Structures are given as structure tokens and as C-alpha cells.
Amino acid sequence: MEGRVYNCSWEKAGNRFKVWLTAEPKLGAEADSFSEADEKLWSVLCDRFVDGENFREYEPPPPASKNDEGYLADGLVTLVGNSAAERIGPVKPLFTNGLCKECGAGLGERTDAVLEVGFIESGFDSTFIIRSGLSFYLYSEDFLSLLKPDELARFVWRSVRRNKGARKAFYECVGLEAVPFVAIRNQAFSGWECGECGHRVYGISRKGFSFSQAVSSANLNQPILSCFPVGPRFGAQVCATRDRWLQIRGRPGTRGIVPGPLGVVRPSEADSSPPLSKRFLNKEGHRVSNH
Numbered sequence: 001m002e003g004r005v006y007n008c009s010w011e012k013a014g015n016r017f018k019v020w021l022t023a024e025p026k027l028g029a030e031a032d033s034f035s036e037a038d039e040k041l042w043s044v045l046c047d048r049f050v051d052g053e054n055f056r057e058y059e060p061p062p063p064a065s066k067n068d069e070g071y072l073a074d075g076l077v078t079l080v081g082n083s084a085a086e087r088i089g090p091v092k093p094l095f096t097n098g099l100c101k102e103c104g105a106g107l108g109e110r111t112d113a114v115l116e117v118g119f120i121e122s123g124f125d126s127t128f129i130i131r132s133g134l135s136f137y138l139y140s141e142d143f144l145s146l147l148k149p150d151e152l153a154r155f156v157w158r159s160v161r162r163n164k165g166a167r168k169a170f171y172e173c174v175g176l177e178a179v180p181f182v183a184i185r186n187q188a189f190s191g192w193e194c195g196e197c198g199h200r201v202y203g204i205s206r207k208g209f210s211f212s213q214a215v216s217s218a219n220l221n222q223p224i225l226s227c228f229p230v231g232p233r234f235g236a237q238v239c240a241t242r243d244r245w246l247q248i249r250g251r252p253g254t255r256g257i258v259p260g261p262l263g264v265v266r267p268s269e270a271d272s273s274p275p276l277s278k279r280f281l282n283k284e285g286h287r288v289s290n291h
Contacts, residue, residue: 081126089116105133105199124256142253175229175236214263216270
């Protein structure tokens with residue numbers, strides 16, 4: 001099975017960084033920078049476990065780069081499975097006005113139609129389905145059992161229909177009041193806007209930062225909630241504080257889940273509507289399903 005999450009640790013000894021697999025410290029690597037050492041450890045784990053998509057989760061967290069400083073102080077992480085699911089059912093009935101003919105984004109409100117999902121790889125308690133203008137993030141019944149009642153109540157959990165014989169129930173994550181993503185003003189980002197329906201997709205440039213998504217501190221509860229939805233209302237992800245993640249990490253219900261760092265931006269730096277180039281994906285020859 002590829003895409004497994006491996007618990008790792010690190011230290012800096014002199015001018016060298018050492019990294020290793022927590023369960024087998026002999027499986028390690030070192031280099032002049034943390035990123036180089038981490039890349040070497042990826043290769044070690046790839047050879048040892050035949051897993052070319054391995055994800056290394058470090059505790060303590062990796063050292064912050066100069067660009068990251070100030071943005072990761074709140075210790076927020078998104079929790080998403082490291083494996084994609086197969087979609088087999090139609091998407092158009094999921095939205096009151098169907099789908100955009102150019103980008104495939106959902107139009108209107110979410111209907112009561114059930115998302116039909118095919119193969120979900122065993123060993124993962126979260127998975128996702130991403131297409132050009134749509135994204136769905138799914139979580140298992142075992143993961144939901146780890147959340148407290150007040151945490152569960154911040155989401156709408158829609159049961160998905162799986163293939164016959166599937167033993168574990170999965171739920172589509174919908175945010176009641178999801179904290180929206182933002183760009184960082186005057187910093188590099190990537191994305192596009194549909195020239196037909198105006199659907200927008202963007203993220204933080206990975207060339208400058210270790211995180212690809214960020215939120216504005218103005219949109220966060222104070223004190224920060226232990227677990228809450230982030231992203232678009234339809235296509236929301238689970239976000240948690242690192243302390244909350246460490247409380248449940250390793251328990252049944254967390255298999256294959258990757259904690260991705262989430263940046264927190266000061267209101268003066270937060271750009272909720274960055275300028276994006278318009279795209280007509282269907283006309284440009286991209287395969288956009290409207291089913």
C-alpha cells in the first residue's frame with residue numbers, strides 16, 4: 001500500500017540535520033538542511049517499504065523557514081487522507097442548478113442527492129475527490145467517533161453511497177460556517193477563475209512557503225476552536241489545532257490522515273479576492289465532466 005503516513009522525528013546536531021523513523025530509528029538520514037535530510041528519508045522509506053508516496057509526519061514539527069515565521073504560530077493543521085477515492089455516481093444532481101459547462105463547478109445550492117463513491121483504499125480514514133471545479137473531502141465513521149459533540153456540530157456530515165460489500169461508512173464534510181481560505185497580499189500564489197461562472201481556485205505558492213492554504217486571523221474564533229471546518233462551504237476540510245491532532249493521532253480512525261500546516265494571516269495581509277486569470281477550461285481542451 002502506498003501513501004502511508006510515517007511518524008518521524010528530527011534534531012539538529014551542529015550544522016547537520018538528522019531525521020529518522022520513530023518506530024525504527026535506524027532508518028534515518030542526515031544533511032546540511034532539513035529539506036535535504038527529509039528528501040533522503042523519503043528515499044530510505046521508499047526502498048524499505050516500497051512506498052513511493054510516503055508522507056513523513058514530524059514531531060516536533062519541522063523547523064520553520066524565514067518565510068513561514070509568524071504564519072504557523074497558531075499550530076493549525078488540515079486533516080485530509082493521503083489517498084484519492086474513485087467517483088462513480090453523477091455529480092450534476094448534487095447541485096440545484098447543475099454544473100458549469102466550462103469548469104465543472106457546482107452551481108446553486110447543494111441538493112439532498114447522495115454522493116456515490118467507488119473504491120476507497122483500505123487503511124485510510126479520510127479520502128478526497130477533486131475535479132477541475134469541485135472537491136469533496138470524506139471522513140470515516142471511525143474518524144467521526146473521535147470528535148467531541150461540539151466539534152461534530154460545527155459540520156454537516158452527509159452519508160455517501162459506497163459499493164456493495166463496503167464495510168465502513170464514509171461521510172462528506174460540509175462546513176456550516178467554514179473559515180474561508182485567503183491569499184497573502186503581495187505574495188506569490190497560484191490559481192484561476194472560471195470565465196463562465198466565476199468559480200475561483202487559488203492557493204499559496206509552495207516556492208515561498210511550506211503551506212499551500214491560509215486563513216485570516218479575523219475569521220478565527222478566539223480562543224481558537226479545537227476543531228472546525230475550513231475552505232468553501234461545499235468542499236470543506238477538517239481543521240484542528242496541533243494539540244488536538246496529537247490527542248487522537250495513532251488511534252483507530254486516523255489511518256492515512258496527513259496533517260497539513262495551515263497559515264494564519266493578519267487581516268492587513270489577507271486577500272480574500274486576489275486577482276486571478278480567467279480560464280475557459282472546456283474550450284481550452286481540458287476534460288470537464290458535466291455528469
